[in-house]
Amino acid sequence: MVNGLSVDVEDWFQVGAFENVIARDDWDDLALRVEDNVLRILDLFAEAGVKATFFTLGWVAERNGALMRRIVEAGHELASHGYDHARVFTFDRTQFAADIRRARETLEDAGGVAVTGYRAPSFSIDQRTPWAYLELAEQGYAYSSSVAPIAHDHYGWREAPRFAFHPLPGSDLVEVPVTTATFGGKRLAAGGGGFFRVLPYGFSRWAIRQVNRRDGRPAVFYFHPWEIDPDQPRVPGAPLRSRLRHYTNLERMAPKLRDLVREFAWGRMDEIAQREAARAVPLAA
Template sequence: MLDAKTKQKSAILTNAMTVDVEDYFQVSAFENRFPKDVWSILPTRVDYNTREILELFNQQGVKATFFILGWVAEKFPALIDEIVKEKHEIASHGYWHQRVNLLTPAEFKKDVLNSKQLLEDLSGLPVKGYRAPTYSINFQTQWALAILEECGFIYSSSIYPIKHDLYGWPSAPRFSFTSTPGGLIEIPISTVQWAGCNIPCGGGGYFRLFPYAFSRWAISHLNKKEGKPSIFYFHPWEIDPNQPKQTNLSVKTKFRHYHNLSFMKNKITKLLEEFKWGTIDNVFLRTTNYEAKQQYSIS
C-alpha cells in the first residue's frame, strides 16, 4: 500500500537533481581573491560537504548527476569512487572553474578535455555531460558548444535563460534542445514564465533567496502544467554555514554567497521528499521526456 506522499510523487514527472562539485574558494565571485595557484594551500571543505550530500541522497533514495571539477577529482579520487559506488552520474564541470568568456577556444578545449579524461580514468565510466562554470555559455560564447561536441560530450547543461549580471542568455529556449548540427543536447536550467519574463527556479542562490513555497509551486507548475521535468542544482559549499568566512567583500557578493546557508540543507531535504528525482542521463536521455529532436537556431 502506497502512502500519500509516495502516491503524490508517483503522479508527477521525474526531475533531474544535479550538484556542481566545487569548493567555496573556487566560485567566480572569489576568482581574484583566490587564484588557482593558491588553491592547494587553502583549507578544503568540498570532500566533507559532498559526502554529506551523498548521505542525504542515500537517505532519500535519490540518484543525481555530479558535475565535478577536474581539480577536485584529482585531489580527492576516493570521492569519485564513492559517487560511482552509489550509482550517481559523473559529469564534467571543467578542470579549473574558468568562465568560458575568459578563455580562447583552444584554452577551453584543453580544459574540458583534461577534465573529461581525468574523470573517465578515475571513474571507469564515459563522461557524457558538461556544465560550464557560472553558466558562462551564452550568445557570445556559443562557439563552445561545437567544441563540446568535438570533445565527445553528448549533452551540456550550461545555459541559464535569464538576465543576470554574471551570466544568462534570456532568448535561449527554456527546455532541452539540440544545439549543434551534430546533435549536442543542451539542457537549460529551469525557469517559469511570468509577465513575459523567465523567472529562475533551478536552484543555487535563488533557491536560498526565495521562500521554499515558491520552489515547490514552480517545480509543480513545470511538471503538471507544462508537462516538463525540472533540472535543479546546488553546490556543496551551500550546505556549509561553517566554511571560512571572507572579509572585505562587497555587500552584493557577501549576500549572494552567504545568504541562508544555514537553512539550505533542510530546504534541500524537503525538495527531495516532495518530488521525484533522477540523473540527467535517466531523465533527459533515456526517457520520453527528451524532445530535443531538431536543431534550434538560437540568437
C-alpha cells in the same frame, strides 16, 4: 514526472563570486571542505532514495579520487564542470578544448567511468561562445546543461529556449537548460542555487509544479556542496553583494534540500537528457 537533480562540485573558494579576491595559485593553501560536504549530500540522497549528477571540477577530482569512486558506487552520474571553474567566455576555442579534455580525462581516471555530460562554470555558455558546442560535440559529449535562459548580472542567455534544444544542425548533442518559471510574461530563475537558498521554499515548489504540470517538462535543479556548510571560512575583502549571495541562509539549506528531494521525483541528468532529446527543438540561427 522525474526531474533532474544535480550538484556542481566545487569548494568554497572556487566560486565565481570570489574569483577576483582569491587567486587560483592560492587554492592549495586553503582548507578543503568539499569532501565532507559531498559525503553529507550522498547520505541525504541515500536517505531519500534518489540519484543525481555530480558536475565536478577536474581540480577537485584530482585531489579526491576516493570521493569520485564513492559517487559512482552510489549509483550517481559523474560529469564534467570544467577543470578549474574558468568561465567559458574567458577562453578561445583552443583553450576551451584543452580545458574540457583535461577535466574529462581527470574525472574518468578518478571515477573509472566514461564522462558524457558537461556543465559550464557559472552557466557561461551563451551567445558569445558559438564554438563551445562544436567542441563539445567533437569531443563526444552527449549533453550539456550549461545555459541559464534568463537575464542576470552574473550570467545568462536570455534568448535561449527554456527547455531542451539541439544547438548544432546534424548533431545529437542536446542542451538541457537550468529551470526557469514564468510569471507575467517574464522568466524567473527557479533552478536552485542561491535562489533556492534565499527565497522561501514555497517559490521552488510553485516553480517546479508549474514546469511539470503546465509545461509538461522536467525541472533541472542544482546546488553546490558549500551551500550546506555554514561553518566555512569567511572571505575578507569580498564585495558586499558577493558576501550576501554566498553566505545567506547557509544553515537553512540542508533542511530545505531534504524537503525538496522527498517532495518530488528526481533522477540523473544523463537520463533526463536522453529522454528530452526527442523533444528538443533546434536552436534558431
